[in-house]
Amino acid sequence: xxxxxxxxxxxxxxxxxxxxxxxxxxxxxxxxxxxxxxxxxxxxxxxxxxxxxxxxxxxxxxxxxxxxxxxxxxxxxxxxxxxxxxxxxxxxxxxxxxx
Numbered sequence: 001x002x003x004x005x006x007x008x009x010x011x012x013x014x015x016x017x018x019x020x021x022x023x024x025x026x027x028x029x030x031x032x033x034x035x036x037x038x039x040x041x042x043x044x045x046x047x048x049x050x051x052x053x054x055x056x057x058x059x060x061x062x063x064x065x066x067x068x069x070x071x072x073x074x075x076x077x078x079x080x081x082x083x084x085x086x087x088x089x090x091x092x093x094x095x096x097x098x099x
Contacts, residue, residue: 005031015070016054024098028091037066042093045084
């Protein structure tokens, strides 16, 4: 559901646990023109191979590519997720509603 640039999604998977437990809901801000992506922010990514994923920004390299990570030890590594372009960032997680 999207309302005025905000979207609510249900989380599937454990890669962001304990920060975002499975079956939690997240509120996403899709107004990307008003903020820059920064390390340690949690974002929604439209990944070329993995589809829609929620990850924490690990770093932004000198070419502007965004490298991200999961919060759980069993999550894919930063290297396996690989870099994404800012255009692949669909929004910033503003709130987690845990069940």
